[in-house]
Amino acid sequence: MAEREQTEAEYLASYNPRAFPPQSVTVDMVLLTIRDGALSVLLIERGGHPFKGYWALPGGFVGSDEGLDEAARRELAEETGLEEFPGHFEQLRTYGAPARDPRMRVFSVAYLGFMPNLPAPMAADDAAQARWWPIADLEVTDGDELTYDQLAFDHSAILLDGLDRARAKLEYSTLATSFVKSPFTISELRRVYEAVWGVKLHDANFRRKVLSTEGFVVPTGGRKSIGRGPGVQLYRPGEGKILFPPMLRPAWDESE
Amino acid sequence: MAEREQTEAEYLASYNPRAFPPQSVTVDMVLLTIRDGALSVLLIERGGHPFKGYWALPGGFVGSDEGLDEAARRELAEETGLEEFPGHFEQLRTYGAPARDPRMRVFSVAYLGFMPNLPAPMAADDAAQARWWPIADLEVTDGDELTYDQLAFDHSAILLDGLDRARAKLEYSTLATSFVKSPFTISELRRVYEAVWGVKLHDANFRRKVLSTEGFVVPTGGRKSIGRGPGVQLYRPGEGKILFPPMLRPAWDESE
DNA sequence: ATAATAGTGTCTCTCAGACAGTATGTG
DNA sequence: CACATACTGTCTGAGAGACACTATTAT
Secondary structure (H helix, E strand, O other): OOOOOOOHHHHHHOOOHHHOOOEEEEEEEEEEEEEOOEEEEEEEEOOOOOOOOOEEOOEEEOOOOOOHHHHHHHHHHHHHOOOOOOOEEEEEEEEOOOOOOOOOEEEEEEEEEEOOOOOOOOOOOOOOOEEEEEHHHHHOOOOOOOOHHHEOOOHHHHHHHHHHHHHHHHHHEOHHHHHOOOOEOHHHHHHHHHHHHOOOOOHHHHHHHHHHOOOOEEEEEEEEOOOOOOOEEEEEEOOOOEOOOOOOOOOOOOOO | OOOOOOOHHHHHHOOOHHHOOOEEEEEEEEEEEEEOOEEEEEEEEOOOOOOOOOEEOOEEEOOOOOOHHHHHHHHHHHHHOOOOOOOEEEEEEEEOOOOOOOOOEEEEEEEEEEOOOOOOOOOOOOOOOEEEEEHHHHHOOOOOOOOHHHEOOOHHHHHHHHHHHHHHHHHHEOHHHHHOOOOEOHHHHHHHHHHHHOOOOOHHHHHHHHHHOOOOEEEEEEEEOOOOOOOEEEEEEOOOOEOOOOOOOOOOOOOO
């Protein structure tokens, strides 16, 4: 007897998605800001299993009718307590080693976010506490401080990838402005670069570079009085997104 | 009666992964090469539902005990028919719009690969045919040619993201060498840039840039005779991975 | 010889690094 | 006043764009 070829509708009706082993997808955030001149990452202390008591990147499962960016935006709103996320975020990369989560096969789509240092609620949604950790403190290996390898899951690797991406992004984009509240001074913007890159930049040359790059910053006309020195010219972010020629990072440590 | 706190082992034993709606993860490849001077992408014609008869990026489901890079490497081996993939590949980004696959919730982790133009078997593993499509042919919107919007799923968006990434990568990395068979001439390397960027480069300045960048190319000492012109010096890829200062792309079309 | 491509040399302009120096406020 | 920070100006050297020119070989 002749078999009629199956239509797409028939194929879909007979398709059984439960035939595959269960897998799940989460969104995890590397959320960076600058507090007291130090580049810092938001971590939460896990209140439940697995990795109970460990510090981890904030994140959660992707809802069944939710896109990835949408899930990231929801996580950001929950973590910062703000409806609209006041900064920049972008997808970082996806992690899917078979045993990275002991519960089941879980793929994590990591996102990278930059935001200014807001005195915001920063309410953790569940019982776990949330706090900003200076990156420099995570790099010490002695003492009883938190270090990279004490993070839950593979979050230390995700954090390191996020830091690499953030450092590279400042070179060829204007995203440094998303680390500061607007309006800001040129020196505040310079301190963003210094905090993220961990270097000292030459004040005069930095100023010339920023002001000569069209679309990077726009003067607001306002001035701000600060101790020790004259009033300071204020700026807001410009329309430009890419920085060309790029800002050059001194002491080239791209060795790894 | 006092409830004892649950241990992680107990938690995992009681964890039911089937409590969540089924989701799945695939790996899709944007595999690029240069054929007859034209940047080209490998596409397969789908032999089964869904999107039967449409052209699509090669890819497949991630095995339950398989990492993401591992799955990409397996796909590359299947598509090229070569055990070891002769080029470069890296993760591009992940796509997870809720309705991007009509069967179920499928997340696609896209990879980007560069390889030289090999007269390799290129055996499609299943019944579908596989072939290289010149990118320029996909950009025409009139006629009955294949165009971007005739690709299956959201593969046109993935392809466009891959092209963007490839074009950017050539600026600040030495990865152009993974598009050519070694040994190669400086002019062959220049034609890689010209094909990927779609521009003409100035021969003398390109040569100076490549040869003055330490670690980009290494002379093999060999020469190659070619019609119309003198013998040509041959090179192989150097150890350097990043290109600093970057190769500058003329006619800045990064507007989008 | 002619055409075509490989390869060298040089001028100019842009821009980053370095540094001197001025202005203006606070202790 | 001393000092710290904001801001301006200038010199220099590296490197990219443009172009002229030579070398070599197939037709």
